[in-house]
Amino acid sequence: MKDLVIGMAGSGGDGIVSAGDAMMTAAALQGWSALLTKSFGPQIRGGESSCRVRLSTEAALSSGGTLDVAVVLNWDDFLKFGSELPVDGRTTVVYDAATGVAPDKLPLPGVVPKEAIAVPIAQMAKATAGTEKAKNSVVLGLLAGWLGMQQEAFLKGIRKRFGKKSAEVVKGNEEAFKAGAQYAAEHPLREPSTLATPASMTEGKLVVDGNDMCAAAALFAGCQFFGGYPITPSSEIMQFFGREVWKYGGTMLQAEDEIAGIGAVVGASFAGKKAMTATSGPGMSLKTEMLGLATIAELPLVCVNVQRGGPSTGLPTKSEQSDLLQACFSAHGDVLRPVLAPISVADTFGITVEAFNVAEQYQTPVILLSDQEIAQRKETVDPIDTRAFQVVERRQPTAAELDKYARYATTDSGVSPISHPGMQGGNYLASGIEHNEKGAPSASGEVHARMNDKRLRKLEPLKKRRDLFLIEGDTKAPLAIVSWGSVAGVAREAAKLARQEGIDVKVLVPKLLYPVAEEIYAEFFRGVASGLVVEQSHQGQLYRVLRMFVDVPRGVVPLAQSGSVPILPAAIVERLRGLVRALQGRLVAEVEPAG
Amino acid sequence: MTSVSVASIEPYQAKDYKSDLKPIWCPGCGDFGVVQAIYRALASVGRPPHEIAFVSGIGCSSRIPGYTTAYGFNSVHGRALPIAQGIKLASPELLVLVAGGDGDGFSIGGGHVAHAVRRNMDLTYIVMDNQIYGLTKGQLSPTSPRGLRTASSSWGSLEDPVNPLLYVLGYGASFVAQGTPADMSGLAAVIEEAIRFPGFAFVNVQSPCITYGQENQQLKAQKGVLQPLASLGHDPADRLKAMALATEYGTKLYTGVFYRNPEPPPTYEAEARLRQEEGRALARPKHEILEMFRAQ
Numbered sequence: 001m002k003d004l005v006i007g008m009a010g011s012g013g014d015g016i017v018s019a020g021d022a023m024m025t026a027a028a029l030q031g032w033s034a035l036l037t038k039s040f041g042p043q044i045r046g047g048e049s050s051c052r053v054r055l056s057t058e059a060a061l062s063s064g065g066t067l068d069v070a071v072v073l074n075w076d077d078f079l080k081f082g083s084e085l086p087v088d089g090r091t092t093v094v095y096d097a098a099t100g101v102a103p104d105k106l107p108l109p110g111v112v113p114k115e116a117i118a119v120p121i122a123q124m125a126k127a128t129a130g131t132e133k134a135k136n137s138v139v140l141g142l143l144a145g146w147l148g149m150q151q152e153a154f155l156k157g158i159r160k161r162f163g164k165k166s167a168e169v170v171k172g173n174e175e176a177f178k179a180g181a182q183y184a185a186e187h188p189l190r191e192p193s194t195l196a197t198p199a200s201m202t203e204g205k206l207v208v209d210g211n212d213m214c215a216a217a218a219l220f221a222g223c224q225f226f227g228g229y230p231i232t233p234s235s236e237i238m239q240f241f242g243r244e245v246w247k248y249g250g251t252m253l254q255a256e257d258e259i260a261g262i263g264a265v266v267g268a269s270f271a272g273k274k275a276m277t278a279t280s281g282p283g284m285s286l287k288t289e290m291l292g293l294a295t296i297a298e299l300p301l302v303c304v305n306v307q308r309g310g311p312s313t314g315l316p317t318k319s320e321q322s323d324l325l326q327a328c329f330s331a332h333g334d335v336l337r338p339v340l341a342p343i344s345v346a347d348t349f350g351i352t353v354e355a356f357n358v359a360e361q362y363q364t365p366v367i368l369l370s371d372q373e374i375a376q377r378k379e380t381v382d383p384i385d386t387r388a389f390q391v392v393e394r395r396q397p398t399a400a401e402l403d404k405y406a407r408y409a410t411t412d413s414g415v416s417p418i419s420h421p422g423m424q425g426g427n428y429l430a431s432g433i434e435h436n437e438k439g440a441p442s443a444s445g446e447v448h449a450r451m452n453d454k455r456l457r458k459l460e461p462l463k464k465r466r467d468l469f470l471i472e473g474d475t476k477a478p479l480a481i482v483s484w485g486s487v488a489g490v491a492r493e494a495a496k497l498a499r500q501e502g503i504d505v506k507v508l509v510p511k512l513l514y515p516v517a518e519e520i521y522a523e524f525f526r527g528v529a530s531g532l533v534v535e536q537s538h539q540g541q542l543y544r545v546l547r548m549f550v551d552v553p554r555g556v557v558p559l560a561q562s563g564s565v566p567i568l569p570a571a572i573v574e575r576l577r578g579l580v581r582a583l584q585g586r587l588v589a590e591v592e593p594a595g
Numbered sequence: 596m597t598s599v600s601v602a603s604i605e606p607y608q609a610k611d612y613k614s615d616l617k618p619i620w621c622p623g624c625g626d627f628g629v630v631q632a633i634y635r636a637l638a639s640v641g642r643p644p645h646e647i648a649f650v651s652g653i654g655c656s657s658r659i660p661g662y663t664t665a666y667g668f669n670s671v672h673g674r675a676l677p678i679a680q681g682i683k684l685a686s687p688e689l690l691v692l693v694a695g696g697d698g699d700g701f702s703i704g705g706g707h708v709a710h711a712v713r714r715n716m717d718l719t720y721i722v723m724d725n726q727i728y729g730l731t732k733g734q735l736s737p738t739s740p741r742g743l744r745t746a747s748s749s750w751g752s753l754e755d756p757v758n759p760l761l762y763v764l765g766y767g768a769s770f771v772a773q774g775t776p777a778d779m780s781g782l783a784a785v786i787e788e789a790i791r792f793p794g795f796a797f798v799n800v801q802s803p804c805i806t807y808g809q810e811n812q813q814l815k816a817q818k819g820v821l822q823p824l825a826s827l828g829h830d831p832a833d834r835l836k837a838m839a840l841a842t843e844y845g846t847k848l849y850t851g852v853f854y855r856n857p858e859p860p861p862t863y864e865a866e867a868r869l870r871q872e873e874g875r876a877l878a879r880p881k882h883e884i885l886e887m888f889r890a891q
Contacts, residue, residue: 028890208888220884225685227677246874248881251684251867256710260677263670267681270668271648271689275681293671349885380890386882421648421666421682421689429616429660429667432653440616441661441669 010073015136020051048077061489129172141180215240217352227264272420278304300359319372320563373486414458473506480531494572530555609634625802628776656723673704733807760841769856770796
């Protein structure tokens, strides 16, 4: 097989997630592309936990659809995840015999799995390691055996993970793993799911999630200050800064609230440093006033919103793309704030660097719209040549410009050289009140219009940034998909599947969501008869934004659904088939008018 | 220990800190005196204007940074303290002043004060307390006395006022003082001492509103009742006594230093520097930063 999706579920203490992590490391070392998503019940500790690992010989762009292998340590816990762990006739179900369920009486109504195997997982853990805690090591042994993965990588992982504990614990888990592998060897699957060897072996793969990637990219871009407040699912970004920023001479502040977090970021930027904050939807609402201040004071900053289900507390641990309208339009005043969105963990590196570049170059706050799926899923990432990424610094005044310095001087580009405290001759008043070129408060309508024009004009070049758009497929294809964020990976995979069955479809993935690059969309939609805007929001927020600025062909419709339930490639392909049938029907109708 | 550097070789005068902007305050506003006292204090301290960041929120008094030659930041309502903290952490070598009104500091921005205090960054926070909202034309403020009739309390205020001195002492501040433009040299001296204090320093200034303020709060009335704490023999190292005196806020007008911690805790920025010094050796070259995620 070239592609395999494994889903595992159990109780909080079963070590499901660490088993998933071990699979990732082993996959990376063997050159597979892999993707790990975790899902938990609402409890902070205990309760049900699950993970999905997708292993692939080619780059995996999404966490995939139906499970090829389901590992069930406890049926109650497994069933709680419902459509997050979909099982059908293609699935091999491996479960703990201790659950006492007969293989032909699985609690999966209407589903006859490919194979159902009861393995005495808990019993084997106890026999080898002396504790049921080693169930996850047994599971890893089973999977390594059945899928044909190298065992050494797992054993190394076990030694690393338990190295800090006693030699006895390490040994116990090694034994548990070996027992699992042996069981697999002695009980071959009816239809083996051995994973093919990767086409090419990439050395030095990374295993990382989107939040850590975002924070590391920020440090790479020269971020020297982070201010924020804990909120799921973005807290890992702040935690990363808490561990790392000091090493690079920077500082962080866990503020008393979301407003103070971004307030300190505004201050640090005023003081001349690159600065960032991170939050999720409710925090974005609180930060909105400060974003307005940064816009009018023309201070660069990056504000990350790791989207979750909303409004309000909503679905705090689940992914959704429902903050796009907020990102684009929550500002008071005549404001244009750039909005960027990464499409994968790997892409988060470049997009985060780009967010800083745009912020610094244009002296504006930039919203980086990540989502829980990207932020908290782990991916194997091929080594990134960081030297290939340009880092932009803000334009500081020259000695000549400091003579009678005007902070908001009119320039062709609309960008004025920016000083900072400590720079002699650069003294000015930054303010939230409208101001003239020198920074002096002004209530003049002429000054206000002139400054609005400057602040909006300077961002025009962004709309020409073709490098912030990914286009795939035949440019003349009559069918089109537009998708963004984590869902873009699903859409791209769906398009690939569709092309394999002869459907001519092209894909546009904007990483710059706002300002809307009208010309790029117009060009893309030229000749398009119908298509889909695929996104994880109930309203179809990107579709609505596009309708505001672009002549979207009438046949292009939203494929939008609320968060938590993943959009699957198969569902997109099915909709595309429908569009093709409709198109053919229309062609027939044009040739043979109804009489 | 962070502290304000000693006066530079070139002596500065009060006028060096005065900008060309003409204040828009009402004639007779107490804030004219406050800005003069700040000029004088800054001249005594002697830091060049470009090494000073002066942050405010919104309100009549928050216009004050624009009237100085420092780097000013007239920000949004209630958020001067968080912004000032970001500035201080980004550039600890700067002298950072924060100013605003009682509404800015103890109503909309009230949640920030406790945290600014406990972080103990080397900031000087000056509140121009006039017990009224002047800029919005005369509504109740958090320090308005109970029963006060204002534009928004035609039948009299239903609330007890905030006691800024007692709050800030209660939060654990190491430097708490009060002044009034009715005593200019006392006010300048207390602001200078606050600036020189190595940590978070709070100065409450009874700065009357000539337009909407109460008659008995005006400068002339203050002159008759103010009592310098020094003249009472108050020991500023005595925190409990300071708190006892602070409870008389609203009834007595004490000026000078209520409390000055003889052993102030380390500042946030000093602690940050220690972590930076310790962490430096652990840094990877930036272009190799992703190596930390390498599968092994």
